[in-house]
Amino acid sequence: MYTIYVGDKPIILTTELSKETDFKSFLLKSVNIGKVIKTLNNTDLNEVHLIHKNPDKLLKKFLKLLPNVVAGGGKVYNSKNEILFIYRNDKWDLPKGKAERKESIEETAIREVEEETGVKGLKIVKPLPTTYHIFKRNGKHKIKVTYWFEMKTNFEGQLSPEENEGITKVEWLDEKGSQEAMENSYANIRVLV
Template identity: 75%
Template sequence: MYKVFVNDKPIILTTKVEQETYFKNYLLDTVQLGKVIKELNNTSLKEVRLIHKNEDKLLKKFLKKLPVVEAGGGKVYNKNGQILFIYRNDKWDLPKGKAEAKESIEETSIREVEEETGVKGLKITKPLETTYHIFKRNGKYKIKVTYWFEMTTTFSGNLWPQINEGITKVEWLDEVQAVQALENSYANIRLLI
């Protein structure tokens, strides 16, 4: 099973057909994704489930439905156990960004965290969940696939929000502050924290 978010409403990729209640079922092979996105955005529907009989092909078939943008990001801990958050578009988020040509996804993740926050000396400690969400650019829907990594740093310098990317704040948040920030964040970020 996979979750692909349209804003904070999920499209669930699954092999199980269940009785529709707060959601609708569609067949993955024949679904009109534009219609599904519109339905999630404009109705009280809580989620959509796209059904395919072969679990191994769920994600591959779904990713053929729209152009894919690959990105990398980091859940960064400092020596005090605080997590690095950014504030963009009136929501708390984790630093991430689009992969550039000939760059590994690990390199993308480190570069994006540095660019968006000013934090240096990042070390990847382990991969985290991959998240999926649908967004609209220039009138066209795309799927962003974000590969996340847990990182550590001993950096103690100034934090610099990347203003030209719409980031207005960068902060180290402790566990209690992180939980509070997640109340004004994205569903796919809540999966990571």
């Protein structure tokens, strides 16, 4: 099973047929993804289920429905066990960004965290779950596939938000601050924090 977010509403990729209650089901092989996105955005449905009999093909078939944007990002801890957050588009988020040519996804994640926050000395500890969300750019829907990594740093320097990317704040938040930030964040980020 996979979850792809449209805003805060999930599209669930599954092999199981369930009785529809506050969600609607469609067959993955014949679905009109534009119609699904519109339905999620314009109705009070909580979620949509896309069904396919083969669990190994669920994600592969779904990712063919729209252009993909591959990104890398980090959930970064400092020596005080605080988490690094950015504030962009009036929401708290974790630093991430698009992969560039000839760059490993780990290199992307480290580069993007550095660029968006000014934090240096990043070490990847382990991979975290990959997230998927649908966004609209220039009138076209795309799927952002973000590979996340837990990172550590002993950096104690000045944090500097990448303002030309719309980032207005960068902050280290303790557990309480992180939980408060999650009240004004994205569903796919809540999965990680």
